[in-house]
Amino acid sequence: MMSSVYDPQMPDEHSQFKLLRMKKFAPFFWTQFCGAFNDNVFKNSLILTLAFHAGNVAKGESDILMNLAAGLFILPFFLFSATAGQIADKFDKSRIIQIIKIAEILIMICATFAFYYRSNSALLFLLFLMGMHSAFFGPVKYSIIPQHLESHEIIGGNALVEMGTFVAILIGTILGGILIQQENGRIYAGITVIIIAFMGWLASSFIPKAEAADKNLKIGLNPIAESIKTIKFAKREKSVFLSVLGISWFWFLGASYLTQIPNYTKTILGSGEGVVTLLLTMFSVGIGAGSLLCEWLSGRKIEYGLVPIGSIGLSIFGIDLAMSYSATNPDHLLTVMEFLKTSGSIRVLVDLVLIGIFGGLYIVPLYALIQVRTEPELRSRVIAANNILNALFMVASAAMAGILLGKFGLSIPIFFLILTIMNIVVALYIYTLVPEFTMRCLVWVLTHIIYRIKHKNLHMIPSEGPAVIVSNHVSYVDALIIASLCRRPARFVMDSSIFKIPVMNFIFTTAKAIPICSRKQNPEIYEKAFVSIAEALDAGEIVCIFPEGMITKTGDIHEFKNGIEKILEKNQVPVVPSALRGLWGSFFSHKDGNAMMKFPKRFFSKIEYVVGNPIHPEEANAEGLRLAVIGLRDDAGV
Numbered sequence: 001m002m003s004s005v006y007d008p009q010m011p012d013e014h015s016q017f018k019l020l021r022m023k024k025f026a027p028f029f030w031t032q033f034c035g036a037f038n039d040n041v042f043k044n045s046l047i048l049t050l051a052f053h054a055g056n057v058a059k060g061e062s063d064i065l066m067n068l069a070a071g072l073f074i075l076p077f078f079l080f081s082a083t084a085g086q087i088a089d090k091f092d093k094s095r096i097i098q099i100i101k102i103a104e105i106l107i108m109i110c111a112t113f114a115f116y117y118r119s120n121s122a123l124l125f126l127l128f129l130m131g132m133h134s135a136f137f138g139p140v141k142y143s144i145i146p147q148h149l150e151s152h153e154i155i156g157g158n159a160l161v162e163m164g165t166f167v168a169i170l171i172g173t174i175l176g177g178i179l180i181q182q183e184n185g186r187i188y189a190g191i192t193v194i195i196i197a198f199m200g201w202l203a204s205s206f207i208p209k210a211e212a213a214d215k216n217l218k219i220g221l222n223p224i225a226e227s228i229k230t231i232k233f234a235k236r237e238k239s240v241f242l243s244v245l246g247i248s249w250f251w252f253l254g255a256s257y258l259t260q261i262p263n264y265t266k267t268i269l270g271s272g273e274g275v276v277t278l279l280l281t282m283f284s285v286g287i288g289a290g291s292l293l294c295e296w297l298s299g300r301k302i303e304y305g306l307v308p309i310g311s312i313g314l315s316i317f318g319i320d321l322a323m324s325y326s327a328t329n330p331d332h333l334l335t336v337m338e339f340l341k342t343s344g345s346i347r348v349l350v351d352l353v354l355i356g357i358f359g360g361l362y363i364v365p366l367y368a369l370i371q372v373r374t375e376p377e378l379r380s381r382v383i384a385a386n387n388i389l390n391a392l393f394m395v396a397s398a399a400m401a402g403i404l405l406g407k408f409g410l411s412i413p414i415f416f417l418i419l420t421i422m423n424i425v426v427a428l429y430i431y432t433l434v435p436e437f438t439m440r441c442l443v444w445v446l447t448h449i450i451y452r453i454k455h456k457n458l459h460m461i462p463s464e465g466p467a468v469i470v471s472n473h474v475s476y477v478d479a480l481i482i483a484s485l486c487r488r489p490a491r492f493v494m495d496s497s498i499f500k501i502p503v504m505n506f507i508f509t510t511a512k513a514i515p516i517c518s519r520k521q522n523p524e525i526y527e528k529a530f531v532s533i534a535e536a537l538d539a540g541e542i543v544c545i546f547p548e549g550m551i552t553k554t555g556d557i558h559e560f561k562n563g564i565e566k567i568l569e570k571n572q573v574p575v576v577p578s579a580l581r582g583l584w585g586s587f588f589s590h591k592d593g594n595a596m597m598k599f600p601k602r603f604f605s606k607i608e609y610v611v612g613n614p615i616h617p618e619e620a621n622a623e624g625l626r627l628a629v630i631g632l633r634d635d636a637g638v
Helices: 016-021 026-052 059-092 095-115 118-143 151-180 185-204 223-234 238-268 273-298 306-323 336-340 347-375 376-407 411-433 433-450 476-486 502-512 521-536 563-570 622-636
Strands: 451-456 466-469 490-493 514-516 542-545 575-581 603-613
Touching: 016 026, 016 151, 026 095, 026 118, 026 151, 026 185, 059 095, 059 118, 059 223, 059 376, 095 118, 095 185, 095 223, 118 151, 118 347, 118 376, 151 185, 151 238, 151 273, 151 347, 223 238, 223 306, 223 376, 238 273, 238 376, 273 336, 273 347, 306 347, 306 433, 336 347, 347 376, 347 521, 376 411, 411 433, 411 476, 433 451, 433 476, 433 502, 451 476, 451 563, 466 563, 466 622, 476 490, 476 575, 476 603, 490 521, 514 521, 521 542, 521 563, 542 563, 563 622, 575 622, 603 622
Parallel strands: 451 603, 466 542, 466 575, 490 514, 490 542
Antiparallel strands: 575 603
16 A cells, blocks of 8 residues: 655745755755856857957947857757757766756856957857757756655745746846957956856755756767757657656747847837837846746645746736837937836836736746656656757747748748737637536636635645645635645545536536445446545545535534545545635625625635644544534634
């Protein structure tokens, strides 16, 4: 019999920012931050050097060099991601990170000399090496998080990493631009990137060990063959691969927006470089805020229901951005203050912030899903596959922009509108293939708009292994509320008549709920339910039942049927008593008449879910569990 694992020390309330004070996360966070920061200081310093300070380089040659720079930075992701994923799975990840950071210091020392001697060819080669550095860091970056963090910390850890990455990109881009415009700016840029690289290495030296996932792995050196093999690893689990595609699509969108913002600012907004920086800042602030909101909105668990909400927000505000501003023809490029005084400027800024926020809500749960649903020994290689496809999608975004804006001469707002339409189509495709996203979204909306939910002692539900949760049955949405709070997917056993309710049926079917009825009503459904319950518990899953067998019509907790005892005869697993408070009198309860037949008086009402201490199967019986649930409900009423 499989054992269940609890985390009795895990508090119900915990801020993701506490991770920044923990050795298991803080050194990694600052290592990642410094890496992204340095990439963009160096990359933007180089691009601006090629654009404005390249000596006798002609305008056409400058454009070629800038496009070459963009290509050289992304090329290593195609060439080395597969190998990087294998290395990350084979060796201690903390040691890999330290070696990567030492390599970064050496690259930046060479870059300082290249800046000093004004060697554009050397700088381009070093940019390729920095791309290679990032390609090797990528698989370690996301695969080390679930090794060091507890399950309830993963969403917060990913949120902080995404926030930190975009803030680092923004600050690095701005700082690179400021440095290169100074007298002796090349030297300042060179010294700065060495200092940042050294800080990243220093932070990496404090990262705790992260043992190899597969020490016997043989590393293949053929980049094409290994890339194909790596992508096949990602395709093993359908939801994981579609999450990879969803993340890659986000980078397609993000790269498209970020690349066009400078020209959008100049040609549509009629504004200068200061406004470009303002728009980039708004977008980055939005991404950071959306990423940090994920933990709060998800209740510290991996909430896939936020992904469709993110898609909807990206679409709504993408359309609004395309329609929010009419082209101006000022006699000069507007400053930030002049732009803010124009009609529609605030709308543009709000749209960019909200696109960023919903982008954060969209991408953080997808990264977390990949981390938890991928086998540990394959995790780095699956993330490497994600990086390969991300790079491919970003190249595709540049190609599409070149065709639509260049060859066909479309305006940038029309290009933004096309992007949004494509986003809607992609979202519908993914959510059709993985209905779990849509199901979780419906559950999240129901349980966060109609009710205000509090909870106590969720950590009493085992983090691993099989268990049975029992609860009182107050309304038609009890299962949805518990599902929205449980940090592990749970199989719910419910009355077959509730199972058939429209919309609810889609949710329950997607969640693999188990319909049941009395033996007298339908012996076949009754027996099949217990077979399904036993199979779920044998597979180490959580099963939730409502032992009363019916929704209360009086508000009292009725007699518990002996079905729980029948379950425990076949599967000796822990039983976790729990109680719902505050639902009696709601629209979905039977108070004052049939449920859902009276005008809803209580929207956004307070309810509470309380979990008790697990009970050993040998000590569990129907009446004892009923008394435990009554005790948890306490005097607060149902």
